[in-house]
Amino acid sequence: MKKIYVILSKTGTILSHIICATTGEPTPHCSISLDKELYRMYSFGRRTAYDIMNAGLVHERPDKNVFGRLVKTESVIYEIEVTPEQYRRAWEVTKAFWMEKEKYYYNYIGIVLAWMKYYPKVRNSYYCSQFVACVLQEAGIKVTDKDYLAVRPEDFRNSPMLKEIYRGRLQDYWKMVKRPGD
Numbered sequence: 216m217k218k219i220y221v222i223l224s225k226t227g228t229i230l231s232h233i234i235c236a237t238t239g240e241p242t243p244h245c246s247i248s249l250d251k252e253l254y255r256m257y258s259f260g261r262r263t264a265y266d267i268m269n270a271g272l273v274h275e276r277p278d279k280n281v282f283g284r285l286v287k288t289e290s291v292i293y294e295i296e297v298t299p300e301q302y303r304r305a306w307e308v309t310k311a312f313w314m315e316k317e318k319y320y321y322n323y324i325g326i327v328l329a330w331m332k333y334y335p336k337v338r339n340s341y342y343c344s345q346f347v348a349c350v351l352q353e354a355g356i357k358v359t360d361k362d363y364l365a366v367r368p369e370d371f372r373n374s375p376m377l378k379e380i381y382r383g384r385l386q387d388y389w390k391m392v393k394r395p396g397d
Contacts, residue, residue, distance in 0.1 A: 217302035219356070220248040221347060221371050222256060224290040224385055226281060230267060237330060240368050242291055245343040246275055247350055249306055251294075252392050253277055257309055257350075258343045259321050270321035272312055272346070277389035290385040293377035297356055305354035312350075325364075334364040344368050 223242035225231050234243040246258040256275040263269055263280065275282060282288055297305070312319065322340040329342075341349065348366035351358055358374040359366055371377055381388050 216296045217299055218251065218294045219297055219302065219305055219351075220251065220253065220380075221293045221295070221358075221377060222246040222248060222253065222290055222385075223293070223368050223371060224282075224288050226285045226288045228267075228281075228285065238367075242289065242372070243368055245347045245368050245371060247305075247309070247347045249302070249309070253292075253389065257313070257346070259319070259341045259346045260343060270323075272316040272319040272341075274313070277385045282385055286384070286386045288385040290381070290383070290388065291372070291379060292381040292388060293371060293374075294380050295356065295358065295377050297354070301354050301356050305350055305356065308350050308353040312346075329365075329367070334362070336364055344371070347371070 222245070224244045224246070225235065225242045226244065231243060234240060244258065244260065246256040248256045254276060258273055258275055259271060260273050261267055261270050261281055262273055318339050320340045322337050322342045322345065325335065325337050325340065325345065326342045328335060344366050345363055348363035352363050358376045359370045361370060
């Protein structure tokens with residue numbers, strides 16, 4: 216069996232505080248990683264640490280960009296055991312997104328409409344929980360009965376398929392599991 220990781224986090228940015236206040240979600244940002252050390256975390260978010268409007272598909276690491284700047288980021292890390300075939304498919308889906316990353320944008324419209332429980336498909340546009348759910352669903356990994364368009368961070372938190380392995384500062388987890396020399 217292989218493992219895939221779903222990371223829920225709260226950076227402490229103004230946007231993070233607004234989402235928490237309006238949704239009640241304690242950890243509003245979702246990322247997916249195919250390695251326990253989180254060297255390859257993928258999500259939809261800011262492409263640079265300071266520009267909220269320049270957002271889309273991003274490669275995240277606990278020590279780079281937004282997470283590197285915001286070292287007090289709180290996180291909950293979950294793992295799910297998958298078959299080697301599901302893992303391979305998850306990697307292929309993620310790689311296909313990444314190879315065309317310039318065509319994908321952050322789903323600002325969708326995130327506003329999600330507050331009203333309306334989940335339209337916006338072409339080439341995702342927000343973080345939609346992307347993570349899409350990768351998992353395309354790989355044949357079922358963590359919720361919802362369509363990926365309607366998945367929210369709470370759906371990952373409440374999924375019996377996901378096992379919590381860490382709760383605390385993302386930087387502390389990183390220091391605990393990072394590879395020697397990094």
